[in-house]
Amino acid sequence: MKVNDLIKGDTGHFYTVKGDQTVFHALQQMSAYGVSAVMVMADEMPAGIFTERDLIRCRILFPDKQTDQVTIDKVMTSKLIVAEPQDSVDAAMAMMIKARIRHLPVVGDGRPCQGPCRGIDPGTSLSEGLYNRSPGCGP
Numbered sequence: 484m485k486v487n488d489l490i491k492g493d494t495g496h497f498y499t500v501k502g503d504q505t506v507f508h509a510l511q512q513m514s515a516y517g518v519s520a521v522m523v524m525a526d527e528m529p530a531g532i533f534t535e536r537d538l539i540r541c542r543i544l545f546p547d548k549q550t551d552q553v554t555i556d557k558v559m560t561s562k563l564i565v566a567e568p569q570d571s572v573d574a575a576m577a578m579m580i581k582a583r584i585r586h587l588p589v590v591g592d593g594r595p596c597q598g599p600c601r602g603i604d605p606g607t608s609l610s611e612g613l614y615n616r617s618p619g620c621g622p
Contacts, residue, residue, distance in 0.1 A: 487568035497522040502556030509533045520586045523559045531559035565590045
């Protein structure tokens with residue numbers, strides 16, 4: 484099974500923010516959409532990802548500041564680890580385990596995030612993919 488098989492349709496959508504917006508803004512977006520991460524964009528290209536773990540980093544790096552006083556680019560994860568649509572699900576899962584990450588943006592054709600940003604959330608996408616390809620499981 485390929486990564487592309489997991490992100491077909493509406494699943495795997497990443498919501499986006501800009502690096503110069505505040506951490507508070509990112510948290511509002513995450514709460515509104517019920518997600519645990521947002522892609523950080525700069526000039527329509529991914530610059531990083533902001534996750535719940537980055538909120539913890541914000542509290543450690545800026546203990547005396549409120550989330551509406553810190554910009555996302557100060558605390559986001561800027562070293563993106565990504566998958567490509569043609570990667571196998573096993574390779575994607577291995578990347579996530581090795582890097583100890585919970586969100587994996589998917590890029591294609593050498594240009595990240597053409598159209599809606601897509602990604603893999605191991606709590607849903609990978610487990611569904613593994614379940615559906617197991618013998619005797621799935622539809």
